Amino acid sequence: MNVIADLCVVPIGVGVSVSKYVAECERVLTEAGLKTKMHAYGTNIEGDWDTVFAAIKRCHEAVHEMGAPRITTTLKFGTRIDRIQTMEDKVASVEQKLVSG
Numbered sequence: 001m002n003v004i005a006d007l008c009v010v011p012i013g014v015g016v017s018v019s020k021y022v023a024e025c026e027r028v029l030t031e032a033g034l035k036t037k038m039h040a041y042g043t044n045i046e047g048d049w050d051t052v053f054a055a056i057k058r059c060h061e062a063v064h065e066m067g068a069p070r071i072t073t074t075l076k077f078g079t080r081i082d083r084i085q086t087m088e089d090k091v092a093s094v095e096q097k098l099v100s101g
Helices: 019-031 049-065 087-100
Strands: 002-012 035-039 042-048 070-078
Touching: 002 019, 002 049, 019 035, 019 042, 019 049, 042 049, 049 070
Parallel strands: none
Antiparallel strands: 002 042, 002 070, 035 042
């Protein structure tokens, strides 16, 4: 089953800047072969359910390995079985409606 997820991993106890931890998580997602789109407060992920959730687990492992004692994560995700829909399809649908009124 395919899933589209929105992931925000926040290491706690590592100081103010978390960009190096975010970069490591992005590497994990890329190495898993997932389609991603980073945004200001997280990353959209598209892929097979098991692959996506295994990569999210690996993100936690990698960030802990970097020395983060705690991590808080926000995860939203959705699936559909009536048709195939990509992240781009969802955005394009809204953009089309903005143009057509």
